Amino acid sequence: MSDRQSEDAAVVQTILKIKEEVLKLREMAGHLPCVDRNCERLLSSVAMLELDVVDVWTLCPDQSRESA
Amino acid sequence: MYGPKPLTGEIKKADSPYWNPILETLPREKLRALQLAKFQRILRWVWDKSPLYRRLYDEAGLEPGDIKTWEDLARVPMVEKEHYRLAQAKDPWPYGDSLCVPLEDVTVYHQTSGTTGQPVFQPETWRDWDWQSECWSYIMWAMGFRKTDRVFIPFGYNIFVAYWTGHYAAEKIGCEVVPGGVLNTAERILKMQELRVNSFMATPTYVLNMAEVCKNKLGIDPASLGIKRILCAGEPGASVRATKKRIEEVWQTNVYDHIGATEIGGWGYECMEKPSGPHANEAMFLVELIDMETGAPIEEPGRLGRVVITTFDRLAQPCVRFDSKDVAMWGADCTCGRTFRILEGGIHGRTDHITKVKGVLFSPTSAEEVVRDIPELGDEFELVVQKRGDADEVILKVELLPHCSDLEVTVREKLARDFRMKTNLNCHLEFHPFGQLPRYDVKARRFKDLRKDGH
Amino acid sequence: MHHNSPYWNPLLETMPREKLKDLQLVKFQRILRWAWEKSPLYRRLYDEAGLEPGDIRTWADVARVPTLEKEHYRSAQAKEPWPYGESLCVPLDEVTVYHQTSGTTGQPVYQPDTWRDWEWWTECWCYIMWAMGFRNTDRVFLPFGYNVFVAYWAGHYAAEKLGCEVVPGGVLNTAERLLKMQELRVNAFMATPTYVLGMAEVCRNKLGIDPLSLGIQRILCAGEPGASVPSTKRRMEEAWGADVYDHIGATEIGGWAYECTAKPGGTHVNEGMFLVELVDLETGLPVEEPGRLGRIVITAFDRLAQPCVRFDSKDVAMWAEDCTCGRTFRVLKGGIHGRTDHITKVKGVLFSPTSAEEVVRDIPELADEFELIVQKKGDIDEVTLKVELLPHCSDLEAEVREKLGRDFRMKTNLNCHLEFHAFGQLPRYEVKAKRFKDLRKDNH
Numbered sequence: 005m006s007d008r009q010s011e012d013a014a015v016v017q018t019i020l021k022i023k024e025e026v027l028k029l030r031e032m033a034g035h036l037p038c039v040d041r042n043c044e045r046l047l048s049s050v051a052m053l054e055l056d057v058v059d060v061w062t063l064c065p066d067q068s069r070e071s072a
Numbered sequence: 073m074y075g076p077k078p079l080t081g082e083i084k085k086a087d088s089p090y091w092n093p094i095l096e097t098l099p100r101e102k103l104r105a106l107q108l109a110k111f112q113r114i115l116r117w118v119w120d121k122s123p124l125y126r127r128l129y130d131e132a133g134l135e136p137g138d139i140k141t142w143e144d145l146a147r148v149p150m151v152e153k154e155h156y157r158l159a160q161a162k163d164p165w166p167y168g169d170s171l172c173v174p175l176e177d178v179t180v181y182h183q184t185s186g187t188t189g190q191p192v193f194q195p196e197t198w199r200d201w202d203w204q205s206e207c208w209s210y211i212m213w214a215m216g217f218r219k220t221d222r223v224f225i226p227f228g229y230n231i232f233v234a235y236w237t238g239h240y241a242a243e244k245i246g247c248e249v250v251p252g253g254v255l256n257t258a259e260r261i262l263k264m265q266e267l268r269v270n271s272f273m274a275t276p277t278y279v280l281n282m283a284e285v286c287k288n289k290l291g292i293d294p295a296s297l298g299i300k301r302i303l304c305a306g307e308p309g310a311s312v313r314a315t316k317k318r319i320e321e322v323w324q325t326n327v328y329d330h331i332g333a334t335e336i337g338g339w340g341y342e343c344m345e346k347p348s349g350p351h352a353n354e355a356m357f358l359v360e361l362i363d364m365e366t367g368a369p370i371e372e373p374g375r376l377g378r379v380v381i382t383t384f385d386r387l388a389q390p391c392v393r394f395d396s397k398d399v400a401m402w403g404a405d406c407t408c409g410r411t412f413r414i415l416e417g418g419i420h421g422r423t424d425h426i427t428k429v430k431g432v433l434f435s436p437t438s439a440e441e442v443v444r445d446i447p448e449l450g451d452e453f454e455l456v457v458q459k460r461g462d463a464d465e466v467i468l469k470v471e472l473l474p475h476c477s478d479l480e481v482t483v484r485e486k487l488a489r490d491f492r493m494k495t496n497l498n499c500h501l502e503f504h505p506f507g508q509l510p511r512y513d514v515k516a517r518r519f520k521d522l523r524k525d526g527h
Numbered sequence: 528m529h530h531n532s533p534y535w536n537p538l539l540e541t542m543p544r545e546k547l548k549d550l551q552l553v554k555f556q557r558i559l560r561w562a563w564e565k566s567p568l569y570r571r572l573y574d575e576a577g578l579e580p581g582d583i584r585t586w587a588d589v590a591r592v593p594t595l596e597k598e599h600y601r602s603a604q605a606k607e608p609w610p611y612g613e614s615l616c617v618p619l620d621e622v623t624v625y626h627q628t629s630g631t632t633g634q635p636v637y638q639p640d641t642w643r644d645w646e647w648w649t650e651c652w653c654y655i656m657w658a659m660g661f662r663n664t665d666r667v668f669l670p671f672g673y674n675v676f677v678a679y680w681a682g683h684y685a686a687e688k689l690g691c692e693v694v695p696g697g698v699l700n701t702a703e704r705l706l707k708m709q710e711l712r713v714n715a716f717m718a719t720p721t722y723v724l725g726m727a728e729v730c731r732n733k734l735g736i737d738p739l740s741l742g743i744q745r746i747l748c749a750g751e752p753g754a755s756v757p758s759t760k761r762r763m764e765e766a767w768g769a770d771v772y773d774h775i776g777a778t779e780i781g782g783w784a785y786e787c788t789a790k791p792g793g794t795h796v797n798e799g800m801f802l803v804e805l806v807d808l809e810t811g812l813p814v815e816e817p818g819r820l821g822r823i824v825i826t827a828f829d830r831l832a833q834p835c836v837r838f839d840s841k842d843v844a845m846w847a848e849d850c851t852c853g854r855t856f857r858v859l860k861g862g863i864h865g866r867t868d869h870i871t872k873v874k875g876v877l878f879s880p881t882s883a884e885e886v887v888r889d890i891p892e893l894a895d896e897f898e899l900i901v902q903k904k905g906d907i908d909e910v911t912l913k914v915e916l917l918p919h920c921s922d923l924e925a926e927v928r929e930k931l932g933r934d935f936r937m938k939t940n941l942n943c944h945l946e947f948h949a950f951g952q953l954p955r956y957e958v959k960a961k962r963f964k965d966l967r968k969d970n971h
Contacts, residue, residue, distance in 0.1 A: 017798055036093055037213055038206070040086035041244055048646040055650070055800070057535045063544055063553040074863045166711060179687050181694045181711070198687060220620045229673035231707070237696075243642065251680075254672035254695050263675070267610060267625070388719050420759045449694035 015059045017043045089344070089408065091213035096410045097242040103411055104142075107358055111392075112139055115148065118390050121172035123158035125151075127391065146369065150380055150393045153184075156192045161482055166193045173388045182233040194334050196234065196387045202238070203385050204337060207356055208241030208242045211341035214351070214408075215328040216301055217271065219246025224272040226252040226260045226282070233307065233334045238273050247271075248370045257285045262454050264506065265292065275422045276309025276319060277516045280451045283322040295324035305330040311342070311349050311418025312437050314444035324354065329418050331398075333409065335391050336381050340415060347406035348416040355412075358382035360393070361402065373402040373416065378423050399426045399435065410491065425519050429457055432496050434520040441470060442490045448476035448483050452509045458522040466499035471506045479524040533852065535657035539799035540854045547590040547855060548586075548840050554828040555836075556583055559592065559622045562834050564617035568603035569595075569836065583664055590804075590813060594824055594837045597628075600636045600779065603746040603961050609969025610637045617832045626677040636810070638677065638778050639832045647800075647829050648781060652685030652697070654797055654924075655785035658852075659772040660745055661715060663690030668713040670696040670704045670726065673715065673801055677778045678750065682717050691715070701729045704905045705736065714744045720753030721960045722765060724895045726765040739768040751773040751959050755786070756881050758888035762895065768925045775842075779835050781827050784859060791850035802826040803859075805844065807879075817846040817860065820877065822867050843870045843879065869963050873901055873908045876940050883912060892920040892927050896953045902966040912945040 030043040077374060089095040117135040118125035129135070132149045139145060155274040159169035167178070175309035180196035196204065217223065224244045224251050227235040229251065235413025239365055240247045250267055252260045264272065274282065274299040286294045301370045302325055308317070310329035324363045329350050331340030338355040340350035352359040361377030368378040379398045383391050385519075419422070420426060420435040427434060436455055466489065472480060480503055491499050534540040535560065542550070543940045545769050560580040567876035573579070576593045583589060600616075606612035608619050611940030615622075617639075624640040640648065661667065667686045671679045672920040673695065694711055696704045718726065723746060728737045746769050748754035754763070754773035763771045773794050775784035783801045786795040796803045805814040805821030814821035823840045864870060871878060880899055887897045898913040912935065916924060924947055927965060 032573060035086055035088065037086040037088055038091070038092040038209065041209065041246065042206075044246065044642065045244065045868070048643040051643050052646055053652045055647070060538060060542070060546075060550060064549045112612060176690065176692075178692045179663075179690055181666075181692055195692075198690065201687075219623075222625075230698040231695060243645075246623055248620075248622045248625055248639075251673055255676040314680055389801065427891070 012061065016058050019050065019053045019058055023047065023054075026050065085167075086412055089214070090410065091210045092355075094346040094411060096210070098355070098411055100411055103354055107354065107384075108142065108145075108367060110258045111145065111358055111382060112136065114382065114384050114390055114392055115139060117387065118172060118392055122159075122390075123162075123169035124155060127169075128155070144345050145393075148393050150395045151191055151391065152395045152397070153335070156389075157190050159319075167195050167389065171195060172390060178388055181231065182236070182333075182334055182493070183231050185232060188224050192335060196386075198386045200386050200388050200411065203238040203356075204237045205244045207338045208237045209244050209352060210353055210356075211330055211338055212238070212241050212245055212303065214343040215290075215303055215343050216326070216339050216409075217245055217247055217303075221271050222250065222267060222269045224250045224260070224267075224269040226255075226257070226264075226272060226274055226278070229253045235273055237304065237338060238305070254521055261290060261292065261297070264299075265297055268298065271300065271302065271473050272299055273305065274305035275306040275514050275516075276315055277307065277512050278514050279304060279319050279323070279327070281428065281511075281513065283319075284451075285463060287322075294322050297323075299323050299325045299327060302327045303330055304328065305338075308419045308421065308437055309440065312440045312444065314441050318444050331415070331419055333396060335389075335394060336385050336396060339354070339381060339383075340418070342418075343408045344409065344521060345406055345408040347408070347414050348403040349400075349404065349418045350415050351410055351412040351414055353412060356384055358384065359401065359415075364399070364426070370402070373404055376401050376426065376435070379419075394440055394491050397423045399423055419477050421519070424524075425521065427457070427521060429466060433467075434495055434497060438494045439491070440518075442487065442494050443468070443470055445490065446483060446487060448472055448479050448507075449487070449508055452511060453518060454509055455519045456522060457520070464523065466497055467502060468499045469502040469504055469509060471504050471509055474506045528797075532711075533540060533658070534656045534854065536799070540654070540856060542799070542855055543815065544855055547798055549815065551798065551828075552586065552589070552740070555589060555802055555826060558579065558826065558834055559583060559836055561831065562616065562836050566603075566834075567606075567613035568599060569614075569834075571613075572599070578649060589802075592837050594839045595835060596637055596780070597632070598687055600833075601634050605652075606635055611639050613835065614833050615639060616834060618817050621831055625675070626680070626778055627675050629676060637778060640830070641832045641934075641954045644830050644832050645681075648681040649684040649688050651782045651797060651800055652681045653688055654800075655774055655782055656682070656685050656689055658785050658787040658795070659747055659855075660770070660788050661686065661689055661691055661747075665715050665744075666692040666694065666711060667709045668694045668696055668711075668716040670699075670701070670706070670708075670716060670718055670722070673697045675863050679717055681776075681782055682747065682749070701726055703734050705730050705734060705741070709736065709741055712742065714742055715746065715769075716743065717747035717749060719750040719958050720748050720759055721751065721956050723771070724766065725746060725955075725957060727763075728895075737928050738766050741767070743767050743769040745769055746771045747770065747774055749776060749782075752863045752881055753884065756884045756888065757792070758885050762888050775859070775863055777837060777840060779833075780825050781830060781903065783825060783827070784862075786862075787852045787854065789850055790848065790853040791858050792854070793847045793858045795850065795852075795854055795856040795858055798856045800828055803857075804830065805846065808843070808870070815846070817848055820845050820864060820870065820879070841867045843867055865963070868968075869965065871901065873910060873941055878941060880911075882938045882960075883935070886931065886938050887912070887914055889934065890927060891922050891929060892916055893931070894950055896955060897962060898953055899963045900966060901964070908967065910941055911946060912943045913946040913948055913953060915948050915953055918950050921950075929950045957971050 026043050026046045033039040086313045093159050119136050128149050158171050162168035162173050177194040177197045179198045180201045182194045225235050225239050283294045286292050309315045310327050316327050328342040332338035340352050342350045360380040376399050377395045379400050381394050398419045400415045403414035406414050420437050425436050439455045454469040555827045564579050572593050592903050603613040621641045622639040623642045627635045630747045663790045669679050727738045730736050753759045754771050760771050772786040776782035784796045786794045804824040820843050823842045825838050843857040845860040850858050863883050869880050883899045887893050894915040894917050900911040
């Protein structure tokens, strides 16, 4: 992978990691309503990052990538 | 594919009666320690960031590091609306010296109504607005709002904060939110009926109006709408037992009180145990009751004091020891398990309405309690205090319900007696034909102290 | 750092066409499967067509997927659970946001959104508003009554997401709104073109204030066509001294198209979030080349509670040449040209009412309001165009009549009867106008 691609990969991995951490948090402490609902919010925000950035990487992977 | 799947399979249900069990049941000592630390934190923030507060504290010879104990706190000068007005006359427009963040970080704009003078502009960062939703989530969760509810918001969404936060908090809790702007009252009720909403929020005055329009204009029994809970805010009333009872009976529902203000936030809330008044959110706010004459702190229940509030976590335009000009008293602890104290009877009135009449401390909500406790009387009333020669005179104007017009003699006797017992005062009673007293759409102004005008 | 990019999402908005198409196909398959699995409405529709999600592998397959229209939602929503019925794809308690259509064309369509869907609405509007230059240094006024119609709700939330300062102008009347805009020194607002022009008139005539003095830098137009009609855009920009940008969206779909600061004479389609197909008005075949009118069929890839998959929006548009802004999202030239039932053959010629708007508003002596009527006179279609001269131009009728007749003919290939009415006599609309009436339909 080129430098550009590894940067992109790192961005994608970070977003997926955030999602995983939020899911973990919700399982650990989701019996607290404030944690449950704030996690719901966090997950929706993460979902937007997935639509904006992650989808392209995971749905249309290819060797050469050009982005602005 | 879409909804994130649980990692290990089991999700514990968030069915606690407390939005935040940790803070809401925190032992008193720990809560007090937390409050002191948060007070110091916000004090330092405003001193660092706001010329308004810096000047105020410089003039008092005070620095944040000086405040180490609860006793020290009393030395911190209070702020009131007028401070904000003067500060906001400066640059940057329109927030001036009270603004603690860069102007472009301001995302949400509201203002006060300006009935008592120049409006106060209220900026919020996005984080502040999320904090607002969070505070109202404490409030609404305690009242039983859950994501299975469909909530109607019968309010004209405008520049007054009113139910904006209720809207966002209802979303945060996951309720289905139906915005009832623009529609008139009859249209709102029909929409509530059509969509089978089960809860709404409004001022006590408007809640009663809605019931009247529902019955008399639409010929629909409000109880048939299946409303399970009503959040009341914006004016006292829902903590006046007789008013709460009237609302609950006509709607066949549960009514809960809330206390908040544009400059402060949503700081008081009734829980489902319906104790003697709302809880103060003591993790997000420092609520102090101050003796109206001596200025000394009031800790024991049962004694009226003026409410001075510090908002710990609001950053764009904080309030630190803000004199809300409201009057309240502490009450006995609630059975719900919250260690957040109770304000018995909610807000009893404005400091300029709580007044000595014939040497006796008198609050207008006591008149409300007495009038609404008598079923033969209409919802509306008016209370006038004036000077007759040297003596104070109280006039209470009421309306008998149309079908009770022949009961004036018995009602008159009961009303006078109840009033005397409640307030230790005699009053002149005026019975007016039903519909003659002023009606209010959203917030009422039923109390008039004419003695002030005479000076 | 990113605040210098003209694109909210440089990744998607400048994605090479081939890759974008690949992404679209995969996302289409994803939402198709979602709707088929979760919604009895869609399941039935596809079962009747003998279709399963796995059958859709190519773009040719996509064109075979049955289209949906408002009536499908209405019938589905007549069922349980109230009020969303069989179009709902999520548990009822996941629904957080409620809106509905206006119900002028029949029973309203109820529109549920989960919180994630509402976040998606906000995100789509961020693409839109960022492209128009909205930034966190703006103070934006929303002169709209916040009610059950989605209107500017997403604009409000997106302005917040961008970090603008948002001033909610509900409840106030137009004059009060203008005074509040002046008091708070707002620099941007959003409204329908009809209301934008209405506000300018109230500002000048009722308040005696020149709209230019309010310092508005940008106006987002939505809710009806107009901002992509060059002469209407010009009138608005001249009145306010601001840049005016068009937006296209609908309750059932989302906010799916937006003009950028390059002002390409139309609106970009958000092709990362929506599949926008133009189909021939007669044959139903795909229209790919620029310059030919087609009906718009849209799929929202990521809206989950009540998705729209190949939804016939009943709007008509055409593709344009590429824009200079660098976006690979295609442009719809002239925005929405009208509703399919308004784009009609008159005397055998395809006619869209926005051409009348362009002609009328291009003549400075004519007021903003006009009315267009098509009716049958015997066997023949007849077009009547009603206009008003501005009060100070009332002696110019002869020349204006000649120019108007000629311009109309050149623009539409049709002759029309011209009626000049006294200023103020034609109907006024507050927010959305209904200037076009086709009386031929009533006779059948």
